[in-house]
Amino acid sequence: MVETGRYLYAVAAGLPGGTVTTVAGVGNAPVEVVEHAGLQAIVSTVDLSEYGEEGLRRNLEDLAWLEETARAHDAVVRTASEAAPTAPMRLATIFFDDDGVRRCVEELDDDLRAALARVDGRVEWSVKVLASRRPSSAAASGAPSGGADYLRRKKAESQARESAESGAVAAAERVADAVAAGAVAVRRLPPQDPRLSGLEGTMLLNLAALVDQGDSDAFGARMDELADAEAAVSVAAGPWPAYSFATLETR
Amino acid sequence: MTLASTEGQAQAQIALVDLVDRLLGSGVVLAGDLVISLAGVDLVQIRLHALIASVRAEMVPR
Numbered sequence: 001m002v003e004t005g006r007y008l009y010a011v012a013a014g015l016p017g018g019t020v021t022t023v024a025g026v027g028n029a030p031v032e033v034v035e036h037a038g039l040q041a042i043v044s045t046v047d048l049s050e051y052g053e054e055g056l057r058r059n060l061e062d063l064a065w066l067e068e069t070a071r072a073h074d075a076v077v078r079t080a081s082e083a084a085p086t087a088p089m090r091l092a093t094i095f096f097d098d099d100g101v102r103r104c105v106e107e108l109d110d111d112l113r114a115a116l117a118r119v120d121g122r123v124e125w126s127v128k129v130l131a132s133r134r135p136s137s138a139a140a141s142g143a144p145s146g147g148a149d150y151l152r153r154k155k156a157e158s159q160a161r162e163s164a165e166s167g168a169v170a171a172a173e174r175v176a177d178a179v180a181a182g183a184v185a186v187r188r189l190p191p192q193d194p195r196l197s198g199l200e201g202t203m204l205l206n207l208a209a210l211v212d213q214g215d216s217d218a219f220g221a222r223m224d225e226l227a228d229a230e231a232a233v234s235v236a237a238g239p240w241p242a243y244s245f246a247t248l249e250t251r
Numbered sequence: 252m253t254l255a256s257t258e259g260q261a262q263a264q265i266a267l268v269d270l271v272d273r274l275l276g277s278g279v280v281l282a283g284d285l286v287i288s289l290a291g292v293d294l295v296q297i298r299l300h301a302l303i304a305s306v307r308a309e310m311v312p313r
Contacts, residue, residue, distance in 0.1 A: 066271065067267055070270050070271055070274055071267075071270075073274060074265060074270055074274075078262050081262075088273075088274075090275065091271075091274035091275055123262065126269055167277065189272060190272075191276060192272070193269055193277065196268045197266075197268055198266075198268075208273075237263060237265070237266070237269070238262075239262050239263060239264055240262055240263065240265050240269075241262065243270075243273035243274070244273055
């Protein structure tokens with residue numbers, strides 16, 4: 001007999017019936033809603049050989065599996081979040097049965113409601129600031145004509161580097177200020193590795209901004225205006241479900 | 252301005268790296284029945300493996 005568990009995607013408040021039942025869950029499983037105390041826990045059934053402790057340990061290291069699962073998780077979360085305030089769960093939050101899901105919703109009731117109130121009517125934007133690739137030093141080409149020339153070049157290079165760095169930092173500050181001005185809340189996430197992000201240059205800032213839905217278009221437009229500064233490039237993406245702002249207080 | 256939908260604005264596609272950062276790094280920190288035992292999995296390790304895998308994928312010509 002196949003042992004199964006319940007995969008919890010998110011908890012929503014006031015989710016209209018039938019909203020998420022049209023979207024496929026992880027492993028193409030039908031998505032269901034477990035009602036508890038006026039909240040809707042969005043779940044589907046998973047095979048514990050794949051989503052149990054041992055299976056997860058193996059599968060989380062498999063990028064194809066990770067991508068498929070994360071995409072399915074995201075599809076369910078965004079469908080729900082477009083219809084009602086939704087607190088997304090971490091990837092692969094698994095319970096043995098619906099009673100386990102209900103118990104969890106019950107225990108976290110206050111925190112969940114606070115998280116839902118925080119994200120209600122709001123979306124997440126990502127804003128990253130990257131230091132521009134330094135143009136190769138403007139110093140004269142060719143071999144230095146002597147020791148003094150060599151030292152002069154060294155100094156010029158070092159000055160150019162410093163000014164590029166301080167320029168990039170100043171540009172990042174300006175973007176951070178604009179993000180703070182347009183957002184309800186901002187979180188600083190760890191910078192991403194360029195090989196992962198596919199973005200060139202050192203990531204100076206990786207911000208998540210919680211923005212009122214009504215301000216979302218204007219926020220995106222403002223970020224586009226700021227995108228190209230002299231010493232830094234900023235990349236804005238969104239709107240997304242408010243993933244970074246549904247975090248419960250650690251207990 | 253047009254409304255993307257009556258329920259809310261259509262949301263944009265999210266890059267995998269950003270999604271994984273959010274789904275493993277933040278989101279509601281919640282102890283599912285199995286998450287306690289999963290806590291032993293080093294998430295940094297997972298990211299590292301994902302990174303290596305993606306770098307390998309880049310080397311394959313498209």
